[in-house]
Amino acid sequence: EAGVAQSPRYKIIEKRQSVAFWCNPISGHATLYWYQQILGQGPKLLIQFQNNGVVDDSQLPKDRFSAERLKGVDSTLKIQPAKLEDSAVYLCASSPLPEPYEQYFGPGTRLTVT
Amino acid sequence: QKEVEQNSGPLSVPEGAIASLNCTYSDRGSQSFFWYRQYSGKSPELIMFIYSNGDKEDGRFTAQLNKASQYVSLLIRDSQPSDSATYLCAVIQAGGSYIPTFGRGTSLIVHP
Numbered sequence: 001e002a003g004v005a006q007s008p009r010y011k012i013i014e015k016r017q018s019v020a021f022w023c024n025p026i027s028g029h030a031t032l033y034w035y036q037q038i039l040g041q042g043p044k045l046l047i048q049f050q051n052n053g054v055v056d057d058s059q060l061p062k063d064r065f066s067a068e069r070l071k072g073v074d075s076t077l078k079i080q081p082a083k084l085e086d087s088a089v090y091l092c093a094s095s096p097l098p099e100p101y102e103q104y105f106g107p108g109t110r111l112t113v114t
Numbered sequence: 115q116k117e118v119e120q121n122s123g124p125l126s127v128p129e130g131a132i133a134s135l136n137c138t139y140s141d142r143g144s145q146s147f148f149w150y151r152q153y154s155g156k157s158p159e160l161i162m163f164i165y166s167n168g169d170k171e172d173g174r175f176t177a178q179l180n181k182a183s184q185y186v187s188l189l190i191r192d193s194q195p196s197d198s199a200t201y202l203c204a205v206i207q208a209g210g211s212y213i214p215t216f217g218r219g220t221s222l223i224v225h226p
Contacts (some may be wrong), residue, residue, distance in 0.1 A: 043216050058213075091158075101146075103148075103214075104156035107156075
């Protein structure tokens, strides 16, 4: 069974530029999560999808971040414009159920904003 | 503000010893508790979860939950150098949305 795929793996941009991350969850997994993990901290949930609907986006900085999940499968997370404090690893995870009893993470995208 | 607290460590134990990792949480309504392992530069991977008071064992790992005291712990028996990693605690509150809140993790070093 293929795991959660993410791309790109690394990205370096200047502040005020825009960037997009892509995630392909495990086949059949209805729930998809985007997390931000800053160095030395635990992952912080940005947005959670159930199929193509948003379950929670209360911690998503909506003035600069946006996310969508087309047809309940792939998802993209966009930052526009980026700030220095957005430097982090962006993790995508998926789960077959709404509860994360079987939650699998992708390899992450390491973003550096200069 | 719902908080999940972990000592950042590092916790250093000799090979073969029991490693004990602790996590406290602020929301009494929390219903499910998860332990993840994260190797340096890698993504978290789920070790186990617990939702009832008491102990839950899975191989060398035992999760312990005490809802009255609002803490959950992870014991690793016969620790191996390959167990050296950061261990993340995550908590889900009751209410149906299943939003996980993570602690900052405890770094464990198992030395030969």
